[in-house]
Amino acid sequence: MINAVGRDIPEEILEKTGKEVFQGVHHFDGYTYRKHGPLTQAVINSEGSKLVAGIHDVLVKCGIKDGMTVSFHHHFREGDYVVNMVMEEIHKMGVRDITICASSLGKAHDPIVPYIEDGTISNIYSSGVRGKIGEAISHGKLKGLAVMQSHGGRVRSLVTGERQIDIAFIGAPTCDDYGNCRGIGGNSNCGVLSYAIADSLHADKVVAITDCLVPFPNFPAHISMTRVDYVVEVDAIGDPKKIATGAAKPTTDQRKLMMADYCTEFVVNSPYFKDGFSYQTGVGGASIASTISLAKEMKERNVHMRFGVGGLTKPMCDLLINNQVDCLLDTQDFDLDAVESVKDLRHFRISAGQYADPFNKGAVVNKLDFVILAALEVDEKFNCNVVVGSDGVITGAQGGHPDTAAGAKCAIVITPLLQGRIPAICTEVTTVTTPGESVDVVITDYGIAINPKRTDLIEAMKDVDLPFKTIEELREIAQSITGEPERVKFEDRVVGVIESRDGTIMDVVRQIKPFEFSEE
Amino acid sequence: MINAVGRDIPEEILEKTGKEVFQGVHHFDGYTYRKHGPLTQAVINSEGSKLVAGIHDVLVKCGIKDGMTVSFHHHFREGDYVVNMVMEEIHKMGVRDITICASSLGKAHDPIVPYIEDGTISNIYSSGVRGKIGEAISHGKLKGLAVMQSHGGRVRSLVTGERQIDIAFIGAPTCDDYGNCRGIGGNSNCGVLSYAIADSLHADKVVAITDCLVPFPNFPAHISMTRVDYVVEVDAIGDPKKIATGAAKPTTDQRKLMMADYCTEFVVNSPYFKDGFSYQTGVGGASIASTISLAKEMKERNVHMRFGVGGLTKPMCDLLINNQVDCLLDTQDFDLDAVESVKDLRHFRISAGQYADPFNKGAVVNKLDFVILAALEVDEKFNCNVVVGSDGVITGAQGGHPDTAAGAKCAIVITPLLQGRIPAICTEVTTVTTPGESVDVVITDYGIAINPKRTDLIEAMKDVDLPFKTIEELREIAQSITGEPERVKFEDRVVGVIESRDGTIMDVVRQIKPFEFSEE
Known part of the structure; x- marks a missing residue:
């Protein structure tokens, strides 16, 4: 069945997942549903400790068995130890057909690939996958499906009960013996x-895993004891050196700096750039550079930001330090400066649900003026791909891309026209992850294209000195340099699903065909 | 059917409420249930305001109709305007058979009595009622039942879905246009x-009513926009002078000071008084005096409190100011000092659920060492009554009494032996609200009784110079002074139910019989 971004979703996948095809970003606005309540076991005694001796014991207490769904979060990023330590124990216990429901998976989790291959893990829900897990999935090693969810879409799937977690594992930098967790x-x-x-709110069993047990009460708790069944103390939950990779270095790449300048010029000339505006940006070199150049313009023009949202990095936190923004709303810290900034009283923690769940009564992304994003590919309909590489292998994550693009009044995607020898602006993206409907502007090193449906922005920019082009013109320039690249060949088998933030199917990912030299 | 505190609960009431009789404080420890999820309407657009013109309009938007349940909170105490303003509009609209589910109702709500009498309001769930509402209920004016819930029990009833709220009204001292509320x-x-x-988490529709609209985001939000459907701005949500009644004045009543000294002497000689202990006290004169005298002993003995819990007043906040306690966990502020103290970074807000819900995975009360409580009556089985006056009229509230008594390792009830000419220590309380099983010590001006089941405490006190007596001795002294008082006469009709914190029935309250002079 053809969906609203023109992708043909196989009937077999619609049946298997029970999902509908994507019908447009606002299709579910006003939709009413009943929130999912987890099974909960009451604790009415004064014994006062939830400590359990180890991962094995806690799995037994939680009644781990074949076919269960276990969940993880990815705040420890490339330094995470929790996924591997839990999955190793589940594997040892001989449990099979586990569904992993992670907020994201990365290279740190390469060690679980054998558990994919041997059937310990049979389905994966994640924002995305990188490294060897992505390769394993794209080569058809996962028995079931890999479903890629946006950060908001993941929360939606838990809140609606579409996805049900049996046991949630929460890596907690500090925790008390009653389960109050802090990041x-x-x-x-x-x-x-x-x-x-969201995991703590909707999973049946919740286990906190910590390497730093502190006295009760560990307040203000980021996750409350009232939702935690057990606490396990281990030697280490992550490698601190890899959790925050150090202060983001301002890029010196002239191409990125130029795109950042284009972006800032666009932003300051748009109708949303005024006192009290709101802003989010990603962690790419050009995005970070655009925050730095925007800060300069804000100062010169005496324009103040009301709130910044993230995934945060140093340049966003610098806005706070320099009093150029009233407050930051934080879902993830990408560098040590951002972690340190959490202590600032104007730096607020928000849940992924508050940030981006399309099915709550209004997420933060709905209040965004600008979001600055990146993409692997953008096509002529402004559809973006941030998950599947040009070689057909799953290698990225949806993250908050479709959430913020949908919510922000002005969603800007920055991408160099060519990614190496591959055109980033193309006729049709390999996989649609963010629908073009949500993308307002594409900025490349060869010019800027405004989505034709944004006649208001085209009008606002008519006297602005920026290299505006149509998206078709950008695509033609790219192709004139590289030629039309040979399309990657896929098998028929669907190995992955790109789930829209509202739970419908945006696209599918198929198993890649081993590369063969063309016969001519 | 006779319950675990010996009260005969009429079959008719068990049928009508679908409830079981009380079977002991720990009967439901380990009980597993599914949490109630409310109906939720998704907001997927960037329009960005939830403002509605007034109470009438918001009632229409929420689909108000006969038989619905509406909820309120009582943080504005005797200064609350919200209940009356909403009920007046509901009454004007001719809606009938409303169930009010309030965290508590007081004298501020006397104006809704006509709506009880005319059938606009037919059932009331509340921690308690004071003033004319109590009189109306006790005189049989309410068509249905008044169910008295503890603070933790109320949350339990919402979390389990036993009580379902159609529309929750949240008086918000500050709120933004997207519904982020702060107290x-x-x-x-x-x-x-x-x-x-709990209302915001479990009600189908949630309305924030504010008299101070502030810019988005009103963070840190005490109640998140993600759970709020509409925002209404009104002239005033409360009378600031009556919200916090001013700093609690230390009592000069010698009898109360003596009981406070007894209490402190008991506490410091008990095994739980050591570095890192936890403590909660109520707002009665003797309770407040005991906090003051305890602070002195803590200083002299160099013993430090880990956390204090409340319902907070100045003497508890003074412990924080003087660094005698690490932190305070706050559910309600009784005076301006406590409101002011909320700004202290060691003064943490907790939800009523975190505080006391017996059905979550472990509430704060489970971690209490001491709680100091008051009571209208205590009987020979240590059962307490804090709801029904000796004249048979409902005039008090359960509050956190049964929750903290159940959770604390040492629950101390302070009460003068005589309340006016009525013995407070009696053979049988008028109404059981907290089971004797949870009450460890009763302190009166005529002596102190330890619950015989606490042989450990009796042993710990054997060399302590305090006027220990049995509870029977205390009852006899009281009766020797007043004589056995004539028991209040009740009609057969049950007008109220004392709900145990676990949802079972602790006792019933019957309609009072008009007073008649005895014929002899």
Whole structure:
């Protein structure tokens, strides 16, 4: 069945997942549903400790068995130990057909690939996957499906009960013996626990895993004891060196700096740039550079930001330090400056649900004026791909891309016209992850294209000195340089689903065909 | 059917409420249930305001109709305007058979009595009622039942879905146009919104009513926009002078000071008085005096408190100021000092659920060492009555009494032996509200009784110079002074139910019989 971005979703996948095809970003506005309540076991005694001796014991207490769904959060990023330590124990116990429901998975989790291959893990829900897990999925090693969810879409799937977690594992930098978790402090400081909050609210069993047990009450708790069944103390939940990779270095790449300048010029000339505006940006070099150049313009023009949202990095936190923004709303910290900034009283933690769940009564993204994003590919309909590489292998994550693009009044995607020898602006993206309907502007090093449906922005920019082009013109320039690249060949088998933030199917990902030299 | 505190609960009431009789404080420890999820309407657009013109309009938007349940919180105490303003509009609209589910109702709500009498309101769930509402209920004016719930029990009833709220009204001292509510700031500063948090989590429709609209985002939100459907701005949500009644004045009543000294002497000689202990006290004169005298002993003996819990007043906040306690966990502020103290970073807001819900995975009360409580009556089985006056009229509230008594390792009830000419220590309380099983010590001006089942405490006190007596001795002294008082006469009709914190029935309250002079 063809969906609203023109992708043909196989009937077999619609049946298997029970999902509908994507019908447009606002299709579910006003939709009413009943929130999912988890099974909960009451604790009415004064014994006062939830400590359990180890991962094995807690799995037994939680009644781990074949076919269960276990969940994880990814605030420890490339330094995470929790996924591997839990999955290793589940594997040892001989449990099979586990569904992993993670907020994201990365290279740190390469060690679980054998558990995919041997059937311990049979389905994966995640924002995305990188490294060897992505390769394993794209090569058809996962028995079931890999479903890629946006940060908001993941919360929606938990809140509606579409996805039900049997056991949630929460890596907690600090925790008390009754389960009050904080993302800050201890040895594995990750700042916030935003992605894990939905898990704690909707999973049947919730296990806190910590390497820093502190006295009760560990307040203000980022996740409350009232939702935690057990606490396990381990030697280490992460590698602090890899959790926050250090202060983001301003890029010196002239191409990125030029795109950042284009972006800032566009922003300051748009109708939303005025006192009290709101702003989010990603962690790409050009995005970070655009925050730095925007800060300069704000100062010169005496324009103040009301709130910044993230995934945060140093340049966003600098806005706070320099009093150029009233407050920051934080779902994830990408560098040590951001982790440190959490202590600032104007730096607020928000849950992934508050940030981006399209099915709550109004998420923060709905209040965004600007979001600055990146993409692997953008096509002529402004559809973006941020998950599947040009070689057909799953290698990225939806993150908050479709959430913020849908919510922001002005969603800007920055991408160089060519990614190496591959055109980033193309006729049709390999996989649609964010619908063009949500994307307002594409900025490349060869020019800027405004989505034709944004006649208001086209009008606002008519006297602005920027290299405006149509998206078709950008695509033609790219192709004139590289030629039309040979399309990657896929098998028929669907290995992954790109789930829209509202739970419908945006696109599918198929198993890649081993590369063969063309016969001519 | 006779319950675990010996009360005969009429079959008719068990059928009508679908409830079981009380079977002991720990009967439901380990009980597993599914949490109730409310109906939720998704907001997927960038329009960005939830403002509605007035109470009438918001009632229409929420689909108000006969038989619905509406909820309120009582942080504005005797200064609350919200209940009356909403009920007046509902009455004007001719809606009938409304169930009010309030965290508590007081004298501020006398104006709704006509709506009880005319059938606009037919059932009331509340911690308690005071003033004319109590009189109306006890005189049989309410068509249905008045169900008295503890603070924790109320949350349990919402979390389990036993009680379902159609529309929750949240008086918010400050609020933004997207529904982020805070208890602090504005004109009607009440400090915290703890009781309303369960309503926001479990009601189908949630309306924030504010008299101080502030810019988005009103963070840190005490209640998140993600759970609020509409925002209504009104002239005033409360009378600031009556919200916090001013600093609690230390009592000069010698009898209360003596009981406070007894209490402190008992506490410091008990095994739980050591570095890191936890403590809660109520707002009665003797309770407040005991906090003051305890602070002195703590200083002299160099013993430090880990956390204090409340319902907070100045003497508890003074412990924080003087660094005698690490932190305070706050559900309600009783005076301006407590409201002011909320700004202290060691003064933490907790929800009523975190505080006391017996059905979550472990409430704060489970971690209490001491709680100091008051009571209208205590009987020979240590059962307490805090709801029904000796004249048979409902005049008090359960509050956190049964919750903290159940959770604390040492629950101390302070009461003068005589309340006026009525013995407070009696053979049988008029109504059981907290089971004797949870009460460890009763302190009166005529002596102290330890619950015989606490052989450990009796042993710990054997060399302590305090006037220990049995509870029977205390009862006899009281009776020797007053004689056995004539028991209040009741009609057969049950007008109220004392709900145990676990949802079973502790006792019933019957309609009072008009007083008649005895014929002899």
